[in-house]
Amino acid sequence: MIWQFALRYFRARKSTSAINIIAWVSVVAIAVGTAALITVLSVFNGFTGLVKSLYSSFYPTLKVVPATGKTILLTAAQLKEIAAVPGVAHLSQSIEEKAVLRYGEDQTIAVLKGVDDQFMKVAGVQDKIVRGDFDLGAENGYRAVLGIGIETALGVDVEHSLVPVNVYMPKRDAGISFNAAMPEQSLNSGVIYPSGTFAIQQEFDSKYVLADIRFLRNLMNLRPGEVSSLEISLQPDASEKRVKRKIQALLGDAVKVQTRVEQNATIYNVMQTEKWVVYVFLSFILVIAAFNMIGSLSMLVIEKQKDITILKAMGSRDSLIQRIFLGEGLIIAGAGSVLGFTIAIAICLVQQHFGLIKLGGGSFLIDAFPVEMHWQDFVLVSVTILVIGVLASWYPASRAAKQVITLKAT
Structure with a gap:
């Protein structure tokens, strides 16, 4: 029932179009952040693989x-x-x-x-x-x-x-x-x-x-x-x-x-450190998207006050109301992540096969940015989106759960 309500609130046309616009802006922002993270991490994987292949020509296992x-x-x-x-x-x-x-x-x-x-x-x-x-x-x-x-x-x-x-x-x-x-x-x-x-x-x-x-x-x-x-x-x-x-x-x-x-601890440690630093900075894109989610869900809570009142009058507990709006936030985050993963995979596959983005200078062993997609990066980004989605949804969902029932006599 929780996900039925959450999906209905996500897909239904709101009384104020701004709520729909902010919700989809949140989805797009999460998608952009997700695609950027996966693409950049995959480029770092490509350079790491290139360095390993070069070092394997000289250093033993x-x-x-x-x-x-x-x-x-x-x-x-x-x-x-x-x-x-x-x-x-x-x-x-x-x-x-x-x-x-x-x-x-x-x-x-x-x-x-x-x-x-x-x-x-x-x-x-x-x-x-x-x-x-x-x-x-x-x-x-x-x-x-x-x-x-x-x-x-x-x-x-x-x-x-x-x-x-x-x-x-x-x-x-x-x-x-x-x-x-x-x-x-x-x-x-x-x-x-x-x-x-x-x-x-x-x-x-x-x-x-x-x-x-x-x-x-x-x-x-x-x-x-x-x-x-x-x-x-x-x-x-x-x-x-x-x-x-x-x-x-x-x-x-x-x-x-x-x-x-x-044998090459310094170069590998530097590359891993750079990768984590880039991951932290690009994660701020997702944090910015989280503010859009907070605004969107807060406006949705205001719009659905009547629904919340009816649910509580029918005996729904505060925890059920909170989970419904948490589910709404996770749907927004999930939709953005799926869209972002799709964009990132498309970009990486195009770069792998056609090498559209070139390296400047012309003095490198390769002429285009190397790209390698690792499943660990997808898991890391998914967990990051899940955590940010839950944290961003928590305040609006708690506010909805604490809403006082106001039934008017007719």
């Missing part, structure tokens, strides 16, 4: 790093145990260290990352090669793949030049035995032959050079099994959290097992 210090020592038995963990697909050992690279008269500082032959199975850098080949072989000298920013800084021609790049790296005990008069004695040096160039994004392109792990191990005088990290890829149906817990239990507190999000 799981990464084992030392809890303190720069290196960890992994025995063959430990590697075998990790490989046997259900869900683990491939393991790749790596060594990272900063180095000075010199090519002719040009030089720059880069992070030299030594990887083994399993690296291509835990990352996707080989799919981002823009010049040359992904070749880290050591048959005629160690070869290396440069980020496009490093290639530009050194002026290297990876496809035609046979001139090696000189690598200089501090010795591990250089801080103790540093000789200011002859600083070269505190450096280890070697040469690498550029074979290819990768382009992922600036953070990687201007920072990393990939080389054979044996080159780094010899240059840094590391022991067998001593690495900077162990990179792990998982099987498609594996649980990232479960595998992480098992590997952490195997290796103990001397190491940290990081997911891809934890």
